[in-house]
């Protein structure tokens with residue numbers, strides 16, 4: 001089997017490529033290296049079953065040629081990271097919507113299976129938990145740029161779903177909840193790599209807001225295994241699945257845990273949202289996935305605890 005990973009040199013894409021190669025798939029990674037990095041896949045280049053193509057999902061001719069050559073597409077290319085979205089909303093909207101439309105259209109042209117990665121941002125401010133796949137989306141004003149990402153990803157989901165319903169493109173949608181692990185950079189705002197870097201340098205840990213907001217963090221290795229199993233399972237087609245951990249932690253607790261594990265001298269510094277992001281920024285106070293659906297279909301269960309995840313990233317950053 002030959003697969004195309006869009007965003008294949010990114011944080012999740014590179015781990016997915018690694019796992020697929022282990023399972024003897026042939027992998028083409030397409031990446032424009034905007035947030036993806038050559039060093040994420042440098043170790044894979046020696047493998048004759050791996051090919052890196054530097055280019056964008058917005059290039060029709062290129063995407064056409066690549067989709068034609070493969071059996072399955074994992075569409076991960078996206079502009080992600082709350083800070084990036086707040087700073088460059090236009091780029092985030094175009095890459096996410098036009099890019100997905102392009103890849104889906106090619107999947108239709110060549111009748112290929114496609115997995116689309118969406119996000120827990122879809123649920124917006126819905127603080128109920130655990131969130132089920134058909135729960136409501138609660139969003140703020142479209143003029144608050146934070147919601148542009150949620151909206152763009154919802155459009156991606158709708159496109160994937162109607163390409164399946166109307167045109168029969170076998171598509172699978174997944175919503176990823178706070179995926180973390182080695183190779184993720186804190187540069188675009190992601191909290192875990194950022195706190196670990198701050199702790200290792202004994203710098204202040206920048207907790208935004210009160211720090212009482214909660215998240216559930218899952219190791220990228222657990223995520224990529226689930227993605228592959230879903231693509232291998234015919235009953236996943238036309239469906240949407242949450243993927244995440246249910247170990248809920250407040251951001252303040254996370255900072256304390258990281259300080260403890262790294263034996264850091266760092267102190268917590270509380271920063272108001274309007275200073276951290278922009279005036280009127282709205283954060284999600286809680287985000288816990290219900291993972292019953294994916295558990296029933298493929299027996300999904302995360303294998304790393306939060307402590308093990310932090311230790312793994314510390315090891316990587318110290319290396």
Ligand code: UDP
Nearest residue numbers: 082189190191192194206207208213251283
């Ligand atoms: N956050 C923080 N300090 C940082 C970066 C993020 O307190 O330096 C908070 C952020 O406001 C949010 C949580 O950590 O409440 C998770 O942020 P991240 O951007 O990693 O993911 P998302 O907001 O998409 O869940």
